[in-house]
Amino acid sequence: MIELRVKKKLGDFQLDAEFTSDATVTALSGPSGSGKSSVIAAVSGLIRPDEGFISLAGKTVFNSAKGINVPVHQRGIRVVFQESRLFPHLSVRWNLLYGLWLAGRKSRMSIEEIVSLLGIGHLLTRRPRTLSGGERQRVAIGRALLANPQVLLLDEPLASLDQDRKDEVLPYLRRLVSETRIPILYVSHQRDEIEALAQRVIRLENGKVVNGVPS
């Protein structure tokens, strides 16, 4: 369950978005510059909205009226970025284990399960720079999954990939959705990705939700 109403001025751009979704996968779609990534940044806590509230799975992580602003590392959100952002100085294995190591406890899924879910077993000892784009994204997804996500934010995870790589990663995302049931906010402007994964689509234009507010 994601509930959100945020306003944020970023230069000339004004984000003024509001939606509620209890779908497992909620897609955020819209043309580039419509505010999709800003919503992700606000939900994750990487930017602070000027006003509004954000609640994830029943937990308020931001509320300007009540002065609540849970720091990024305590929100339980895990983000898969467009450019994967793997740690270049760590092996694939240590990238995967990073969040788990921080939490100091076991994740709901074992590393073996995640490795086989994403087909990355043969990559564990390699460095991120030696991976292809598709491999990198799969490792980034694994890294987020292993860190016990309460909510998973996928920010155009396939946008930097060509069609073949997309076709390589998309089935893994489908399996992830059907096997883990972790709530996902999925940013994309690709209709095929959205149709394959999402039960609910929130469409943004010029920083505003054009279909998401229940009437």
Added chain:
Amino acid sequence: MFDFTGEEIDAIQLSLWVASIGMLASLPFGLLAAYALARWRFPGKLLLDGLVHLPLVMPPVVTGYLLLVLMGRRGPIGSFLDQHFGIVFSFRWTGAALACAVMGFPLMVRAIRLSFEAADRRLEDAARTLGANGLIVFATVTLPLALPGILAGMVLSFAKALGEFGATITFVSNIPGETRTLPAAIYTFTQVPGGDEGAMRLVVVAILLSLAALIVSELLARRVALRIGGTA
């Protein structure tokens, strides 16, 4: 020709020791100053930047004199450290190490600051979303990414310390076995008749040490760059 006397060996060892201690002792402060200059906004930032760089542009003798005034036994800071912690700088090797640390500080901070500025903030954000607080982000992401610059800064500070003369001799004089570092020993040789051969021996050592420091820094930087890949 390379028959070193005990005094010459003392000077070489003392130089290496003083340069190492000066560099290591200033490293935590160097990291802090570099991080503050690279990442924080605060009033007086320009002043801090200026103060850090002063030893680079001031005559070394001025730095040495200021150290003498401030950190000497009767100086405001020196007497405090002496009374409360038993740390004495004046006319000791510790003072030579302090002079080296101060003179090498701008070079150290410049190199480290650049690497903090270049460290990818997006990777730090990624670490935060994986549950890392500020300190852990610094230790596990920022610091490893900045490692090439930190190593370069350490070597530069060390190399500068090996050649430090003016501030050291002004602050702690030129006492054999205590504050007579390699450059001071060379200077001493040039001041006595028949000292040419000893001076030449030590000059060769000084050149070799400086060259070795530069080569080590280059090799370290390359190795780290290779390990980290495109971001270094």
